[in-house]
Amino acid sequence: MMATRVLGWLAALGLAAGLVMGFAVAPREVTQGNVQRIMYVHVPAAWVAYLAFVVVFGASLVYLATRRPGADRLAHASAETGVVFTGLAIAAGSMWGKPTWGTWWTWDARLTTTAILFVIYLGYLLLRGMVDDPERGARYAAVVGIIGALDIPLVHFSVLWWRTLHQPPSVGRPEASAMDPIILVTLLVNVAAFTLLYGYFVGKGVRILRRRAEALA
């Protein structure tokens, strides 16, 4: 509980720092202007979505192999948080896309695969709610969590494999980033803050699920 609380405070500090850097430190982008500052919420949200579903993948594998309830609770909590951040990434991206591309949405590879990712894990959560037997629900969800993670590399590499409206990745690309160093640092600060926030949310989620299980036992 203490660890979760510390994560929460660190996340709050990180978010505050990211906000200050995003608006007061990072320069106005040359091509897009100040609308580019949406990147400081869009990219971190997308990163957390990747992280969350990779954790779901790993925890689901562990659960299927060992049937440890803790692994299932971690997968469940991470999936829920991941859905929230995926939705945020899509929404923020849409608000960035309208002034930049002239459209709220387009069926290009990146947006489509991200939407699929969102729907898969939304389905994961709905599946857990629909199956009465918790153990069977956990097993079915674990399978969905593992298969759904196959979409993650598709989302990330879609902008490299196919012709898309979406720009190539800002970081995590084959060649070195051409980004302004201050913009890059600001982005990384926000990514770190969002990651801490993810840890805080998942910590709370796991605790909730554990207490519910103890109450039913």
Add this chain to the structure above:
Amino acid sequence: MADNWTFVAAAYVLTAVVLALYWRSLARREREAAPRRAVSRPSRDRTRVSSSPSRADAAPTPTPRG
């Protein structure tokens, strides 16, 4: 290119609202899932027999916790 501050503000406000609502949802579910201890106490009789307020309190009987 125009700065489009409205879109920037909308993105940040939406992010803040969604994260705040999710945090509140987690806090509420955590409170609901918290283990509760049921302790029942008898209600106190308050009877005024004179102008000066006085109370006739029944001695509280603690309920055994099990």
